Structures are given as structure tokens and as C-alpha cells.
Amino acid sequence: MALNGLQIQKLLPKTNCKECGSNTCLAFAMKLAAKKANLSECPYASDEAKKLLGADSEPPVKAVVLGSEIRSTVGGETVLYRHEKTFVNQTMLAVNIDDDAAQADKTLEDIRDYKLVRVGEVLTVNAVAVTQKGADNGRFVSLVKKAWDVTKLPVIIRAASNDAAKAAAEAVRGTGSVIASVDAGNVDAMRGVAEENGHILAITAHDIDGITELSAKLKNEGFNNLLLQYDTKSAAEAFQTNSIARRAALKQNYKPLGYATLKFIDTGSLMDDTAEAINEILKYGGVCVLPGFDPAQLVALMTLRLNIYTDPQKPIQVEPKVYEVGEPDKNSPVFVTSNFSLTYFIVSGEIENSGISAWLVIPDCEGLSVLTAWAAGKFSGSMIAKSIKEYGLEGMTDTRKIVIPGYVSQISGELEEGLPGWKVLVGPQDAGDLEGFIKTVLK
């Protein structure tokens, strides 16, 4: 029977230490009761609480870890909409290779080497899928093994037979890989293979009822390391099915659908493939397998995913301090901007592109952009002056000129008052004009 918030609170330590992110144990208990938090977020929960809460303390969508050396988690979600709290584990992006592909080795190296840097984060491909196209089990198993050896990513094994799946699973034993497309016909055999080799099963059926039966059966048998592979035929159907399943898991606590998904995408059209992948990222996809390696497609999908899976309650920010752009010395110019990550990376990039080295002062604006921080009183002349003194910048450089963003020219007087002996220069409003400003005004 589900416990209410007051009943759950009695099982918590009642110290109101706030480490779970809630102000009180009661507030946390209310979130647990509403399935908007996990008991694991309270580091002091007793074994008794874990036992008594049992299924009540499990997230409604089970978290599953893929991989061994490079690990990714899917599932573990507690909300339907990002603004309710946050999404926790981002959609994994995997790339498929057919075992008859001509350039398989090269593709594996491309997958391994692909890195996209966005706002200080390095984004990479999360898994490799290998699909068996012919009857040659040896060729398929060899490519599965090579996919692991080259990339160290979890491998999604899509075999044409039980024998090939078993041999491939054994070849990558202990790597937290996935045996895909397991249905009612081979689920018993594949469950044994997955258990023996430490892998995850992706189960499939013609409809959502068939998948429900399979997942309930496996859970009853004690096997819970699952992904659900819905057999949807269009983006619209995938959108609808993923939404129904997530709603059932979160709102009705319906355990048979409380697992992350796996979806192979291959429409034959780059645009449609990308649209389907976007659908997966936006609507609850767990693992999304792209039909091939296409850097242009990955840039778009990873950028979208980064936006969806940031925590709306925590602005993306960089550490407040003085940053070195290039190799600044005692004569290098000084710039200041906010600690909103995007602003920091754009401004530092533009300074770098201009070919000079500089000191970049980043005060603590709580991750807000320049204008928002100024409007909130967190980017004022006095607080920038205070930050510069705290960071010890005056000991790092003899320069006594500082460039402020053009949008907040009104703080220049207050900043000069706070920094006697300094001259404040008003820079451009747009960071894109910094290079020209540096070449004309600072030279």
C-alpha cells in the first residue's frame, strides 16, 4: 500500500539537514509520496526506511546503467515535464553499424574520436549498436567484439539468431551491453545469457500489451535489468506510445512500463531520422540508435539534448574567479563579464579569436546573463570592484584598465569609484564585436 507524506516522514531522520535539497524532512517526504524524489537523495535514510518504503522508494522509472568503462544511466526519471523538477538521465545517443558495412573499422574510430564541446562540456557518442545482416555469425561476433575494443562503449547487440546473440554477449562479457530485440520466443534463453554475462535485455513485442506481459514476467522472475523496445512505425506513434508509457509509470506507478526505452531509427531519410531522434530526446527516449555516423546530425541532436537535460532550477554557470585567456602577463588587458556559462564561453572565445591574451574577471552573478544580473543587482560596479580585490587581480597585472560589457555602461562610474586608479572602458554590446573593439580601441 502506498504511504502518504506523514507516514513517510516518520521513517526519515527528522534532522532537517537539507542535504536532499528539501528544507525539511517533511517536505522531502511529501516529494517521495508524490514520486518527485528518490529515497537515495537522503544520505541518512536508515536500512529500516529503505526496507519499509520498499517499492515506494524506487523511482517510477527504473534507472539502468549501461557500460563498464564508460558508463551511462538511463531512466530514473520522476517527472513528466522538465519544469516540474528536472529530467535526470539524458537520452543516450548510439550509432548503428551493420556487420556487412564496408567501412566498419573506420566508423568505429570515428565514433570513438567524436567530441563536441558545448559550454564547457565534452559531448560524445554513448553506445554502439551492431546489427547482423547475414548468416555469418563469426563476422557479426567479431564486429561486436571490435566495437567494444575500439570504443569501450556499451554495445547494443542486434543478432539474427539466438546462437549469434549468445556468442556476441559472451565476447563482450561484463561490459554492461544490451541484447536487443528479445521477444516472447527467445526471452527465457536470452535472460540466461544476459544474467551470465552481465548484460541488459531490451524486450520487444508487436504492441504495448505484449511488452507489458514480458516485463512483468521478467520482474516476477527477479530479472529487472530491462529496456523496453516499442515496435512503433512512425514518429507520431512513438510520441504517443512513449507518452502513454511514461504517464502510466509516473501517474499510476505502473511497474511493467517503468523502464527506459530503446529505439532503433532507420527511416531511410536523414531528415526523417533526425526528426524521429528529436522526438525521442523530447519525449522520454532512453537509448536512441541512429542508423549511421553523421557528425552534422550529432551536433544538432547533442545540442538539443543538452538544452533539454539541463536543470531548469540551476543556471549553467562557471566558477567565479579570474580566468586566463591565452597567456596573459602584467600588461594584458582586463575584461569582465557574468558567470553564465554561455556568456563566459562566447566572450572568452571572442577574445581568443582576436589573437590577444587577457585576464577575464568573472564575478558571482548566480549564473545569470549580464543584463539579467544587472537588473537583479548582481552585476554592479561595487560588487565587481569587490570581486577584483578578493581575487587579488591587482597583484597579477599592472594594467589598470578594465573593459565592461556595453549593455551595462551605467555601472562605469560606480566601478571607477570602487577601483581608485582604474579606467573603465565600455566595450561593445555584442560579444561578436569584441574582436573589432580590441583591434581599434585597445591597440
Ligand code: SF4
Ligand atoms: S537529507 Fe534526509 S535527513 Fe536531511 S533533510 Fe533530507 S530527508 Fe531529512
